[in-house]
Amino acid sequence: MSSAPSVERLCSGVVEVDVAPVRSLRSNFSWTLAGNIVYAGTQWGILVVFAKLGSPESVGVFSLGLAITAPIMLFAGLQLRAVQATDARRLVPFADYAGTRTLSTCAAVLLICAIGVAGYRGATAAAIAALALSKGIESLSDIVYGLWQLQERMDLVARSLMLRGGLSLAATTICFVLWHTIWAAVCGMAIAWAGVFAFFDLRRAVGAGGIMLRYRGAAIKHLLWIASPLGIVTLLVSFNGNVPRYMISGMRGIRELGIFSALSYTLVAGSTIVNALGQSAMPRLAAYWAHGRVREFRKLVNRLLGLGLLLGGAGIVVAAVAGGPILKLLYGAEYAKNTGLFVWLMVAAALNYLTSFAGYGLMAARLFRCQLPLFGSTTALMVASCAWLVKAGGARGAAQAMAAVGVVQLLAMLALLNSRKTEQSTRVLWEPLS
Numbered sequence: 001m002s003s004a005p006s007v008e009r010l011c012s013g014v015v016e017v018d019v020a021p022v023r024s025l026r027s028n029f030s031w032t033l034a035g036n037i038v039y040a041g042t043q044w045g046i047l048v049v050f051a052k053l054g055s056p057e058s059v060g061v062f063s064l065g066l067a068i069t070a071p072i073m074l075f076a077g078l079q080l081r082a083v084q085a086t087d088a089r090r091l092v093p094f095a096d097y098a099g100t101r102t103l104s105t106c107a108a109v110l111l112i113c114a115i116g117v118a119g120y121r122g123a124t125a126a127a128i129a130a131l132a133l134s135k136g137i138e139s140l141s142d143i144v145y146g147l148w149q150l151q152e153r154m155d156l157v158a159r160s161l162m163l164r165g166g167l168s169l170a171a172t173t174i175c176f177v178l179w180h181t182i183w184a185a186v187c188g189m190a191i192a193w194a195g196v197f198a199f200f201d202l203r204r205a206v207g208a209g210g211i212m213l214r215y216r217g218a219a220i221k222h223l224l225w226i227a228s229p230l231g232i233v234t235l236l237v238s239f240n241g242n243v244p245r246y247m248i249s250g251m252r253g254i255r256e257l258g259i260f261s262a263l264s265y266t267l268v269a270g271s272t273i274v275n276a277l278g279q280s281a282m283p284r285l286a287a288y289w290a291h292g293r294v295r296e297f298r299k300l301v302n303r304l305l306g307l308g309l310l311l312g313g314a315g316i317v318v319a320a321v322a323g324g325p326i327l328k329l330l331y332g333a334e335y336a337k338n339t340g341l342f343v344w345l346m347v348a349a350a351l352n353y354l355t356s357f358a359g360y361g362l363m364a365a366r367l368f369r370c371q372l373p374l375f376g377s378t379t380a381l382m383v384a385s386c387a388w389l390v391k392a393g394g395a396r397g398a399a400q401a402m403a404a405v406g407v408v409q410l411l412a413m414l415a416l417l418n419s420r421k422t423e424q425s426t427r428v429l430w431e432p433l434s
Contacts, residue, residue, distance in 0.1 A: 028154040033276035035158025040272040042165030046172050046189070047265050051331045053176060056258030061124055061182045063261035064254070065131040067245040069112050071238040073135045076108030077101065078231035080223065081146035082282070082363045094147055096219035101143045103215070109136040126183035134190035138164075141197050144205045152283055160200055167192035229369040236375035237359075240405070243382045244398035247390040260395040262331050263342050267349040270311050274353045277304055278360035285364030297365070301417060304357040312350020319346040344399035351406030358413035370416060378409045 050058045084097050109132045116128030141160060148156045168189045175188035248257045281300060288297040318326075319342050328336035362371060382405045389397030 028152055028280040029276060031155040031158040032280045033273060035154075035161035036272040036276045039161040039165035040268045042169040044265055044268055045169045046185075047262060048330065049169075049173050049176060050182070050185075051258075051262050051335070054180070054182075056255045056262075056334070058182060058258070059262050060249070060254035060258035061127055062186075063245060063257055064124070064249055065127045065182070065186070067242040067249075068115060068128055069131045069135050070242060071235050072108050072112050072115075073105075073132075073139060074238045075231050075235035076104040077139055077142065077234070078104060078224070078227040079234050079363070080227055081142050081149065083223070083227050083230065083366075084146035084150055092219065092223065093214070095214035096216060096223065097146060098143050099213040099215045100220050100223045101139065102213060103220070105136050105139040108139075109133065123181055123183055126181075127186060130183045130186035130190060134186055134193055137190055137193045137197055141193070141201050144197075144201045147205060149279065149283065154280060156204055160196060163200055164193055164196045167196060229372050230363070233371040233375050236379045240375065240379045240382045243379070243386050244390065244395075244402060247386040248395055248398055251390050252394050256395055259335060259338060260341070260398065262335055263327065263338060263345055263395075266326070266330070266342070267315070267345060267352070270315055270349055270353055271356070273311060274308060274356050277307065278357060282360050282364050285361060286366075289365045297361075298417070301357065301361040304360070305354055308353035308357045309350075312346075312353045315346045315349055316343065319343045338395070341396045341399055344396055344403060348399055348402035348406055351403060351410055355406060355410050355413060358410065358417060361417050362413065365417075367416060374409070374412050374416070378405055378412075381405050381408060 047059060047062070050062055078101075080097055080101050084092075084094070112132035112135075113129045116125045116132070119125075120128060141164070145157045145160070148154070171188035171192040172185045176182075176185035178184070245257055245261065248260055281304060285297055285300055288294070288300070319339075323339040323342040324336050327339065327342060382401060385401035385404055386398055389401045391397070393400065
């Protein structure tokens with residue numbers, strides 16, 4: 001049984017690089033799941049540190065900073081990691097992906113810092129700037145992850161995530177204990193992430209055929225043309241997910257935002273499994289689609305959706321039966337009073353798992369442009385729903401809005417995946433870059 005040739009075109013010439021043999025989906029999933037569990041657990045631990053050693057206001061400031069930085073950083077990323085990981089025919093050299101991503105990341109960091117200075121004061125503005133720096137460093141690591149994911153070396157991605165998670169939890173905790181401010185704690189996170197990027201990611205990227213940057217106008221234009229619709233979609237998705245936080249912050253205040261954010265983070269456990277499965281399956285799905293194996297493509301997508309349904313249903317049951325004790329154990333008695341909110345958040349999470357799997361299918365098929373009207377409409381629906389339901393029901397109303405919009409989004413994404421017209425819609429995206 002012969003394996004497909006693995007050639008990565010780099011720099012100004014064509015450099016052949018030995019890529020590890022294709023690994024089993026089970027192996028890639030196991031590594032991705034382990035890495036994401038450790039990373040998500042440590043990031044959750046950071047939130048618990050803020051909740052236990054600080055106050056709901058501390059959690060609220062941190063959550064507000066994330067809500068501001070996330071949409072901009074995700075848009076700047078243009079989902080180039082997904083575009084690169086689904087480039088099954090190696091049509092664009094890695095150096096061009098890396099060069100384009102570094103330029104957009106620098107621009108995003110500067111923009112976020114400007115927003116923080118213009119719109120906020122004191123410690124809140126400092127926290128936003130520190131988060132911009134840390135997310136910029138994270139984006140640089142993500143460039144390398146795209147290379148490893150294309151080569152199906154999810155073990156390297158997992159090890160990097162484990163290192164980043166453990167070191168950031170330790171550094172953030174120490175800085176928060178010493179200075180008791182969010183901005184200082186986030187600076188500790190940024191230092192930890194920079195160390196992992198410099199001493200783990202870069203060193204192993206060189207060994208895997210990178211990392212060299214190239215800034216060619218034609219390549220940047222080509223990647224922007226392909227990825228800009230997906231970047232706008234990612235911006236809309238992130239904005240969509242953060243609309244409840246914006247509304248709660250504006251209508252109910254930082255304290256209620258802190259409670260909502262702490263409870264929302266309990267959804268990370270399920271999202272960790274979903275993302276591990278989706279990231280592991282995406283190169284395989286992309287190969288199926290690129291070679292016209294639509295039946296296998298849809299079979300794997302359906303298997304992922306079935307797993308998402310089981311995972312989401314289990315979360316709802318756990319929240320309904322034992323939500324109060326779980327919240328009290330994790331955050332304290334003040335948070336445990338919100339079990340009704342917790343159940344609604346689990347309903348929204350179940351729908352999010354399903355839409356995430358459907359989204360991985362759309363990305364693997366490189367169905368980028370058709371997502372623009374979909375997510376534009378759902379974002380408008382989220383704004384309208386939250387404006388009405390948050391005003392009436394606060395944080396619980398926000399969770400109800402998330403669930404309602406999730407139903408609409410899921411139905412639309414499934415319709416796109418099952419439409420025969422989409423099977424011929426991406427041929428132009430598979431032409432080599434000259």
